[in-house]
Amino acid sequence: MSDTSEASSSSAQREVELTWRLAARRALHAPGLLPATTFILLLLVWEASCRLFEIPTFVLPAPSRILGGFDSIAVTRWVDHVWATLRVALIGYIASIAIALPIAVLLARSEIMSRAIYPILVVVQSTPVVAVAPIIIVALGSGDLPRVVITCLITFFPLVVSTTTGLMATPPELIELSRSLRAPVIREITQIRFPYAVPYIFSALRISVTLAVIGAVVAEFVAAEKGIGYFIQFSTSMFQVQQAWAGLVVLVLLSLILFQIVTLAQRIWFPWSLPKERT
Amino acid sequence: MASGVAAIRFSGVGQVFATGAGTLEALCGVETSIARHEFVAVLGPSGCGKSTLLRLVAGLLRPTRGAVEVFGLKVTEPRDDIGIVFQKPTLLPWANVEDNIVFPLRHKMGRVGAQDRERARALLAKVGLAGFEERLPAELSGGMQQRVGIGRALLMNPDILLMDEPFSALDALTREDMGFELLRIWEAQPKTVLFITHSISEAVLLADRVLVMSERPGRVIEDLAIEIDRPRGIDTSNEKMMHDYVGHLRSLLLKRAA
Ligand SMILES: Nc1ncnc2c1ncn2[C@@H]1O[C@H](COP(=O)(O)OP(=O)(O)OP(=O)(O)O)[C@@H](O)[C@H]1O
Ligand SMILES: [Mg+2]
Numbered sequence: 001m002s003d004t005s006e007a008s009s010s011s012a013q014r015e016v017e018l019t020w021r022l023a024a025r026r027a028l029h030a031p032g033l034l035p036a037t038t039f040i041l042l043l044l045v046w047e048a049s050c051r052l053f054e055i056p057t058f059v060l061p062a063p064s065r066i067l068g069g070f071d072s073i074a075v076t077r078w079v080d081h082v083w084a085t086l087r088v089a090l091i092g093y094i095a096s097i098a099i100a101l102p103i104a105v106l107l108a109r110s111e112i113m114s115r116a117i118y119p120i121l122v123v124v125q126s127t128p129v130v131a132v133a134p135i136i137i138v139a140l141g142s143g144d145l146p147r148v149v150i151t152c153l154i155t156f157f158p159l160v161v162s163t164t165t166g167l168m169a170t171p172p173e174l175i176e177l178s179r180s181l182r183a184p185v186i187r188e189i190t191q192i193r194f195p196y197a198v199p200y201i202f203s204a205l206r207i208s209v210t211l212a213v214i215g216a217v218v219a220e221f222v223a224a225e226k227g228i229g230y231f232i233q234f235s236t237s238m239f240q241v242q243q244a245w246a247g248l249v250v251l252v253l254l255s256l257i258l259f260q261i262v263t264l265a266q267r268i269w270f271p272w273s274l275p276k277e278r279t
Numbered sequence: 280m281a282s283g284v285a286a287i288r289f290s291g292v293g294q295v296f297a298t299g300a301g302t303l304e305a306l307c308g309v310e311t312s313i314a315r316h317e318f319v320a321v322l323g324p325s326g327c328g329k330s331t332l333l334r335l336v337a338g339l340l341r342p343t344r345g346a347v348e349v350f351g352l353k354v355t356e357p358r359d360d361i362g363i364v365f366q367k368p369t370l371l372p373w374a375n376v377e378d379n380i381v382f383p384l385r386h387k388m389g390r391v392g393a394q395d396r397e398r399a400r401a402l403l404a405k406v407g408l409a410g411f412e413e414r415l416p417a418e419l420s421g422g423m424q425q426r427v428g429i430g431r432a433l434l435m436n437p438d439i440l441l442m443d444e445p446f447s448a449l450d451a452l453t454r455e456d457m458g459f460e461l462l463r464i465w466e467a468q469p470k471t472v473l474f475i476t477h478s479i480s481e482a483v484l485l486a487d488r489v490l491v492m493s494e495r496p497g498r499v500i501e502d503l504a505i506e507i508d509r510p511r512g513i514d515t516s517n518e519k520m521m522h523d524y525v526g527h528l529r530s531l532l533l534k535r536a537a
Contacts, residue, residue: 173369180337180357181387191386195373272373272415 061242069246082250084227085216088144089258092151093212097205100156104163104197105189114164125157129215133222142223151215155208162204166197198273202266209258213251228254284351285312286439286471287336293344293496294331305331307496309345313488315438316469320482322528323492324536329475332497333441336473337361349439362432366444368424370416370431376403377412380430399434405464406430422453429461439471447477454478458485459512466510479532483507483524484515491531501531 027033043063049055050062057065070078107114133150140146170193178188220229228251235244266273294306305328313319323329334340335347338357347354349361370379380399381391403409406426416424425445432440446454458481465472476482482489483505491501507520515521 173365183386
């Protein structure tokens with residue numbers, strides 16, 4: 001190390017500069033920073049336009065007024081409403097998974113089953129759930145059951161289709177390996193096909209969990225005395241628009257949190273199934 | 280050879296597939312036999328039924344005509360003494376290297392014992408992957424992945440090793456390296472090898488015998504014994520004999536393609 005002090009100081013300076021530039025770039029790419037900035041900007045523009053153009057609340061309340069909407073009922077009432085919606089969404093979601101996975105196995109394994117069942121699924125999927133909801137409520141009475149059924153109906157199709165696709169996406173060589181070992185079919189499904197379907201199943205699980213919230217809300221619109229959907233409808237009927245918007249915000253947050261939980265579950269338990277990170 | 284029974288025998292094997300547009304004759308009158316511990320390479324144009332041949336031996340397919348025998352017994356279902364290596368390694372992406380190697384046992388028996396793991400680690404050392412037990416397939420190079428594939432095929436200590444273009448996805452250098460590695464394993468623990476390849480030089484370099492198949496419907500049109508001394512190594516590629524064999528096979532394959 002016989003560098004002249006001048007040269008070493010300039011190289012040190014360059015190093016510092018480089019470190020700074022790297023840090024700046026990393027900050028820019030920090031997860032969440034960019035979307036958070038956009039979101040805050042959007043809120044500011046929204047607030048400003050509402051005040052500037054004196055937009056009436058029933059058309060579009062300013063964010064600050066929506067914030068006020070949260071105070072219109074007690075926290076315990078909020079918890080009550082959220083729990084009612086969440087309960088139906090989750091029960092419907094889980095029931096839907098429990099039904100969809102076995103059906104997907106059936107569809108993937110048997111051509112005949114696939115041809116027999118698939119058209120029925122398409123018909124069910126093509127029927128607008130919103131239109132069927134009142135009929136289901138009439139048929140199954142009040143209580144959670146009809147709401148769970150509606151949630152099930154709305155979340156079911158993506159789960160079945162995506163899981164079936166995943167089960168069929170297994171490399172044929174591995175199926176041949178399984179057959180060459182004369183292994184039980186059940187192990188072909190549990191040890192090869194299902195793990196291979198995990199990325200497909202999770203992309204459906206993410207879609208379906210937000211659909212489950214929609215299903216629960218649709219059911220509440222038709223008949224309910226509790227839940228965020230009910231609360232929004234009730235508020236609008238009383239012209240409490242900022243209150244309805246507060247309900248909407250809660251609903252969006254609920255969906256986002258559920259979505260993130262599913263994403264997190266995949267990251268924790270099935271990290272290998274995530275797409276390769278872009279670098 | 281000692282027992283006098285061929286490891287693999289094809290007698291008048293024909294294979295016809297039913298397809299959407301009618302039938303497709305993949306193999307017609309395949310007639311050959313392979314001795315125990317012989318290393319046989321198969322060359323032939325694309326789609327001539329080489330993989331079909333291999334799947335017949337594996338018991339994954341029943342011949343439409345004729346019969347395939349393994350150690351004197353007609354093949355009616357997959358046997359325990361056959362290992363398969365595919366063109367792509369097709370490992371389980373969620374399982375580490377060791378779990379991938381013991382997978383056939385776990386899949387067949389439902390559980391893996393401590394001894395099996397011991398054996399898997401010995402196998403890993405044998406295919407040159409000691410120390411990689413905990414790695415995931417995605418962290419390995421293509422050549423290393425195929426080593427795991429070979430280890431997996433060797434787990435049940437099969438008498439017969441079926442290899443369907445096992446090195447064709449590798450770069451040229453890795454490919455040659457893997458060939459010698461395979462020879463080393465085969466010489467240390469002799470097995471009957473049926474090795475499908477598109478590379479003429481690879482076939483000559485590795486095999487005791489090279490079978491050449493016709494275009495579809497495939498049958499054996501040349502059965503060439505490769506009488507180059509073993510053990511073979513890097514220098515073998517430069518031998519005159521090697522060039523003669525390769526030249527002969529190339530002109531045969533090119534003439535038919537023309
Ligand atoms: N299960 C099947 N059903 C219908 N046709 C098949 C089936 N398996 C193979 N074939 C057809 O039989 C022919 C031979 O196939 P095969 O895979 O054995 O050829 P190959 O010699 O291995 O070709 P390649 O060199 O491209 O691997 C092909 O035309 C293929 O399309
Ligand atoms: Mg092939």
